[in-house]
Amino acid sequence: MNKITSDNHYKNLIGKKRFWNLSLIILIFIGVILSSKIIDINVSNLLNGMPRLGDYVSQILPSIESNKLFLGSKDQGSIAYWYFNLPKYLKLLFETFNMALLATIVGSTLALFLSFLAAKNTSPNSLLFFSIRRILEFFRGVPEIIFAILFVWVLGIGPLAGIIAMTLHTTGSLGKLFSEVHENSNNKPIEALKASGGNWLSEMKFGLLPQVLPNLISYALLRFEINIRASTILGFVGAGGIGQELYLVINFNYYEEVSAIILLIILTVISIDLLSGYLRKNITRIEND
Amino acid sequence: MTNQEIVTLYPKIFSPLWKRSPLKIFFSLLIFSYLIFSIKYFNISVTELLNGLNKMKPILLSMVTWNDFLSWNFNSILVGILQTLAMAFLGTFAASVISIPLGLLASRQVTKINLFRFIVRRILDFIRGVDILIWALIFVRAFGLGPLSGVLAIFVADTGTLSKLYSEAADNSDNKQIEGLVSSGSTKLSTIRFGLMPQVVPIFISQSLYFFESNSRSAVILGIVGAGGIGLQLSERMKAQYWDQAFFIIIIILIMVALIDKLSRFLREKLIND
Known part of the structure; x- marks a missing residue:
């Protein structure tokens, strides 16, 4: 008796699972067909483009020859020839870096001020809370x-x-992230300050900020990484940084410079990621010192 | 207790700021001097900013005055939205499919050879280092203008990230079922199929859904470099200074993204609960 019911139960479960899996697959299939119809994609298009893509990639790759690797910038095949424009790139990279850093500093400062108003537990006024939230959502x-x-x-x-x-x-x-940190904070220090007669400002400064600051700094660092990536592409629309040069180089078909700049961008992004990751890991330790 | 007594009891708290936390002062000074440096470096001037704000005023005004609302080309906007969604869907789908083998290859659970795993991981890092818009620009060069380039850009950029997330999911999987299968003499392939896949597939699907969500955002901007979708409509209207229509499109985009967010969150919760 027992055996039969457990068998039934097993069959039920399997059947249910099969049904879900099948419907998921059908759904994805319909999605793929519909999407390819909408954007008019077809196999011949894709196949025609493939060799062109291969050509393009082989064109932008530098013509480096191993026996000429360390010759001067006049000799084709050397690294110096590939990176003959390096001083210019470095200047632009520095600009890119500074754009991201400045935007992160100013943006996180503004966010800090607004986040108190946009967190449920610290906002002094519900109308203010609502409107600040909507504005942040838009931005x-x-x-x-x-x-x-x-x-x-x-x-x-x-x-x-x-x-x-x-x-x-x-x-x-x-x-938004800061205000969520505030909402998850411990309310007791704030209540203690309120009970001993502190005003809103001192409640925030002495009750809330000390507990949330490590989290906030960690989020700001994460944002800095994102901004570094963003600042490399904003130049595509003329907003400064190395993206402007990359856009120009791609559109004017200065093939080898394309790979030179992209490689520099990758190195910058990866090294900033590593640095910021290291800082984020150690931020709580620094705060406790 | 008098004030004096409290001060002698807790000398650390009442010592001057520079003694209490020199690090704080150091960092504040650092940031302050950096701000001064960057004002010099970028030649930021107040008059220029004020001039900009003055120019901004008529633009903002024309954004919210929709005079000839009925004569706008809603058809192209709708097509753009559909294209963007289709690009995001196809790109995410293709990236998810190829990320399953790539992610497994980059994972400790499957690839025991360290060097091989290291190489796969570095290639993925490389792909991830290039922004999606740069990929789009390259594909526009190779395949021409249009949504196909956008799909390929999403596909390549996401393969880098999704493979990494998939491999981490596989790394974090439970070893017991795999060991059980190995000890009962199953082949490598069936170990992966019955030991590893049941654990990781729900995570894979949920990650892919999350990426579909974020791609419907990034597909918006791909149009700016000519890779199709609503971004093309938006940037064309901004270039032609149809600020009212541009603002309308931005609102439509925000609504679309919010809806996709809701849908994907609903599906992911469903998935985790089952």
């Missing part, structure tokens, strides 16, 4: 490159447009 939802197009129009071509665009986006996303 977070619009991609920074859209803001960049707008500010390039207003302020002219240059890094300033990119900085402001990134600052707005940083404020939006960090404001």
Whole structure:
């Protein structure tokens, strides 16, 4: 008797699972067919492009020859020839780095101020809470490159447009993350301050900030990594940084420079990621010292 | 207790700030001097910013005055939205399919040879280091303008990230079932199929859903470099200074992204509960 019911139960479970799996597969299949119809993709298109892609990749790869590797910048096949424009790239990379850093600092400062108003437990006023939240949502939802197009129009071509665009986006996303940290904080220190007669400002400064600060710094560092990536592409719309040079080089078909710049960008992004990851890991230790 | 007594009791708290936390002052000074440096470096001037704000005013105004609303080309906007979603779906789907073998190859559970795993991981790092928009620009060069380049950009960029996440999921899987299968003499392939896959497939699906969600955001901007979708419509209208229509499209994008968020969160919760 017992055996039969457990067998039935097993069959039931398997049947249910099969049904779900099958419906998932059908759903994905329909999605793929529908999507390929919408964007008019077909196999011949893809196959025609493949050799062109191969050509392009082989064109942008540098022609490095192992016996000429360390010759001067006049000899084709050496690294120096490939990177003959290195001083310019480094200058642009420095600009890119500074754009990201400045946007992160200003954006996280703004986010810090707004986050107190956008957290449920610390907001002094529910109307203010609601409106600040919506504003942050808007700044977070619009991609920074859209803001960049707008500010390039207003302020002219240059890094300033990119900085402001990134600052707005940083404020939006960090404001939300910061306010969530506030909401998860311990309420007791704040209540103690309230009970001993502290005003709102001192409640925030002495009751809330000490417990949330390591988290906030860690989020800001994470945002810095994201901004470094973003600042490398904002130049595509004229908002400064190395992206502007990359866009130019790709569109004018300076093939070898494309790979040179992309390699530099990758190295920068990876090393900043590693550095910031290290700092984030150790941030709680530094705070406790 | 008088104030004096409290101060002598806790000398550390009431000592001057520079003695109490020199690190804090150091960092504040560092940030302050950096701000001054960057103002110099970027030539930021107040008059320029104010001028910009003045120019901004008519733009903001025209964003919210929709005079000829009925005569806008809604058809192209709808097609753009559908294209963006289709690009995100196809790109995520293709990346998920190829990430299963790649992710498993990059995982400790499957690949026991360290050197091989190291190479696969570095290639994935390399792919991840390049932003999706750069990929799009390269594919536009090779395949021409259009959503196909966008799909391929999403596909390549996501393969780098999804494979890494998949391999981490496989790394974190429970060893017991795998050892059980190995000890009862199953082959490598069936060990993966029956020991590893049942543990990781729900995580894979949930990660892919999450990526579909984030790709529907990034597919928006791919149009700016000519890779199709709603971004193309948006950047065209911004270039032509149709700010009202551009703002309308931005609102539509925000609504679309919010809806996708809701849908994907609902599906992911369903998936985890089952």
